[in-house]
Amino acid sequence: xxxxxxxxxxxxxxxxxxxxxxxxxxxxxxxxxxxxxxxxxxxxxxxxxxxxxxxxxxxxxxxxxxxxxxxxxxxxxxxxxxxxxxxxxxxxxxxxxxxxxxxxxxxxxxxxxxxxxxxxxxxxxxxxxxxxxxxxxxxxxxxxxxxxxxxxxxxxxxxxxxxxxxxxxxxxxxxxxxxxxxxxxxxxxxxxxxxxxxxxxxxxxxxxxxxxxxxxxxxxxxxxxxxxxxxxxxxxxxxxxxxxxxxxxxxxxxxxxxxxxxx
Numbered sequence: 001x002x003x004x005x006x007x008x009x010x011x012x013x014x015x016x017x018x019x020x021x022x023x024x025x026x027x028x029x030x031x032x033x034x035x036x037x038x039x040x041x042x043x044x045x046x047x048x049x050x051x052x053x054x055x056x057x058x059x060x061x062x063x064x065x066x067x068x069x070x071x072x073x074x075x076x077x078x079x080x081x082x083x084x085x086x087x088x089x090x091x092x093x094x095x096x097x098x099x100x101x102x103x104x105x106x107x108x109x110x111x112x113x114x115x116x117x118x119x120x121x122x123x124x125x126x127x128x129x130x131x132x133x134x135x136x137x138x139x140x141x142x143x144x145x146x147x148x149x150x151x152x153x154x155x156x157x158x159x160x161x162x163x164x165x166x167x168x169x170x171x172x173x174x175x176x177x178x179x180x181x182x183x184x185x186x187x188x189x190x191x192x193x194x195x196x197x198x199x200x201x202x203x204x205x206x207x208x209x210x211x212x213x214x215x216x217x218x219x220x221x222x223x224x225x226x227x228x229x230x231x232x233x234x235x236x237x238x239x240x241x242x243x244x245x246x247x248x249x250x251x252x253x254x255x256x257x258x259x260x261x262x263x
Contacts, residue, residue: 204232
């Protein structure tokens with residue numbers, strides 16, 4: 001899928017989690033719902049770090065472009081080192097390592113570790129990166145005609161304001177983890193979810209997605225998981241723009257209503 005659809009699916013997924021949490025009598029404070037949805041929206045772009053033409057590659061200028069090239073080479077090296085006889089030969093690392101459940105868990109755990117060890121500055125760094133990605137994904141048309149500096153300023157301002165709101169008593173810093181110093185460990189959850197939602201979205205497209213790696217399936221370790229080929233579509237096809245994106249918006253809206261106990 002393309003960036004906007006990935007971002008919308010990420011936001012909708014976290015709002016759905018908020019609805020489930022409310023149904024389980026552990027409702028999220030509204031700042032957690034909003035911040036989590038934005039982080040999940042941004043995180044739903046991150047697996048494309050292995051693609052130098054993806055939205056994330058231009059989100060942070062030369063830094064993200066260089067990082068994408070490094071991750072592409074790393075992913076390709078891991079693919080070559082671990083592929084089985086049934087896996088196809090390829091020349092790049094797109095849709096390999098960063099499109100797996102293991103990568104999603106590692107990135108989420110890493111973010112939680114940054115929040116735990118880095119204190120407020122660690123939290124601000126996580127928020128800044130994902131606010132910029134959320135702007136790039138959800139407001140992609142506006143972001144493309146704006147300068148990078150304006151998008152970064154918006155991300156930095158949003159991160160600072162949201163961190164301040166979360167820090168207020170009862171606003172959700174300790175929504176899930178209450179021990180001193182562990183308040184922001186939950187920040188890793190929307191990041192894991194966003195990455196997994198990205199993988200599921202890509203699994204719906206023609207090429208499928210090796211979400212289950214490194215678990216082997218038959219003669220393949222990089223099995224391209226997906227529905228029957230007749231049900232798949234090309235990235236950016238009309239079904240993605242005309243059907244899936246409106247569905248994601250509808251599901252997100254419904255999830256938010258239930259999460260906030262408005263229905």
